[in-house]
Amino acid sequence: MASPSLTVVPAEPGLSRYAALAAALRARVIAGEWPPGSALPAEQTLAAEHGVALGTLRRALELLADQGLIERIHGRGTFVRAGMTTGGTMMRFFRFGEGTGEVPASRIVSRQLLVAPAEVARRLGLARGDTALRLQRVRSLSGQPCMYEEIWLPLALFAELAEGDADAWGDLLYPLFVERCGVHVHRAVDEISFGALTAAQAKHLALSAGHPCALVTRNAYDLAGHCVEVRYTRGDAHAFHYTVTIT
Amino acid sequence: MASPSLTVVPAEPGLSRYAALAAALRARVIAGEWPPGSALPAEQTLAAEHGVALGTLRRALELLADQGLIERIHGRGTFVRAGMTTGGTMMRFFRFGEGTGEVPASRIVSRQLLVAPAEVARRLGLARGDTALRLQRVRSLSGQPCMYEEIWLPLALFAELAEGDADAWGDLLYPLFVERCGVHVHRAVDEISFGALTAAQAKHLALSAGHPCALVTRNAYDLAGHCVEVRYTRGDAHAFHYTVTIT
DNA sequence: GAGTGGTCTAGACCACGAC
DNA sequence: TCGTGGTCTAGACCACTCT
Secondary structure, three states, X not given: OOOOOOOOOOOOOOOOHHHHHHHHHHHHHHOOOOOXXXXXXXXXXXXXXXXXXXXHHHHHHHHHHHOOOEEEEOOOEEEEOOOXXXXXXXXXXXXXXXXXXXXXXXXXXXXXXXXOOHHHHHHHOOOOOOEEEEEEEEEEEOOEEEEEEEEEEEHHXXXXXXXXXXXXXXXXXXXXXXXXXXXXXXXXXXXXXEEEOOHHHHHHHOOOOOOEEEEEEEEEEOOOOOEEEEEEEEEEHHHEOEXXXXX | OOOOOOXXXXXXXXXXXXXXXXXXXXXXXXXXXXXOOOEOOOHHHHHHHHOXXXXXXXXXXHHHHHOOXXXXXXXXXXXXXXXXXXOOOHHHHEOOOOOOOOOOXXXXXXXXXXXXXXXXXXXXXXXXXXXXXXXXXXXXXXXXXXXXXXXXXXXXXXXXXXXXOHHHOOOOHHHHHHHHHOOOOOEEEXXXXXXXXXXXXXXXXXXXXXXXEEEEEEEEEOOOOOEEEEEEEEEEHHHEOEEEEEO
């Protein structure tokens, strides 16, 4: 591997030094020079490598930390964020039971290789006619089904999940994605809307067909910004609640 | 008025100098020393006043800017944020028409002085039995009603709005709050949930009773953090949409 | 104690806005 | 041209973590 940028930052036009530096460091992270969870070199080292003062380097790292790319821990070091391991919970959108932080149990009810529908293909960045892995699962709290999910995964990354015992996957998918496929979900965009359950969906949730539901359509992205998962989560609309602070 | 803090920041225990400074400046802003929309003194001045280096003072101001209390404009100065004048639109939660940035027309359908229900009193911080001003209004786009709102205002601040011609208020309330009552809405917390329209509500929206609706319950706060408005906004659940980014 | 990030300082210079 | 905030530097010292 060629030595990184051992010289002065090229002073991009219209960009401050630290902003250009941050972009350069972001590129090095995305290129995999420091994998998720690993530590970056010390500030002094990075500052010397890029030929800037410590303060400028720190500004750049603060930017990346604000953007969620890295995490700085006093006394330990600067680390590439490992991704949303448990942070992406859909429970943020629903109020079931007593609202404890309990992780809902997961049961895979279907796993198929299918041609991705147009909308899914668009979201995943697949070509028309490409196949993808579709999972359907029910999530339950205290034995009560509360969410029904349809999950689409590109085969190029998740072929590993097409086989083997899905019952052994556990209740959380994102840690599984990391362990089995090396995929780190780094950011997700959730679109909320309301609709009605089909008969099939309702059955899984022990509700009646046509019952109102909240639908969360999630696009999940990796470090490089590629969409790695499309997920449709449905739950009883009456259990939906979400809080937003406007400033 | 006593001279502010002309001496060194007292180095609060467990707080960095700039954090303590930010707290001190925040207190001065909330006390009204610099009203919303007005400019703070220059960095050099403030740094001298508080006996810190420029860099430290800047750190404090950056904190307050991140928190949305002040706004820094290169070449012009540092200003106390004037509040959400148009930024608080409920249209962020709905998809009506072609999704233009159009401001919905407002029609006040009722204005009454009523004893605040328990929940409203709690949210507004009123005593049991206190009266409040209740507005009901319909908001329309291209003549089509799309949102129905019930708005509760504490009389102590909004007595001015209990009289006069409400038809002359215009389509936005927050600018009216500033002009007529000197109340700046600085922050709002919106809780989203789902329900069904009562017959009365449905009538205003040209829908049928029991139609599914999205309900946005807003608490609006002023600079000092006091709740100055409670608002219940209802709209057709099928028009609801909202996007959240998770990191 | 060695190594990490966090704070604070002092000063130079640049970029922007208003007059 | 002047006053404002924004950038960059260089260095000292503090606070936290690990061993």
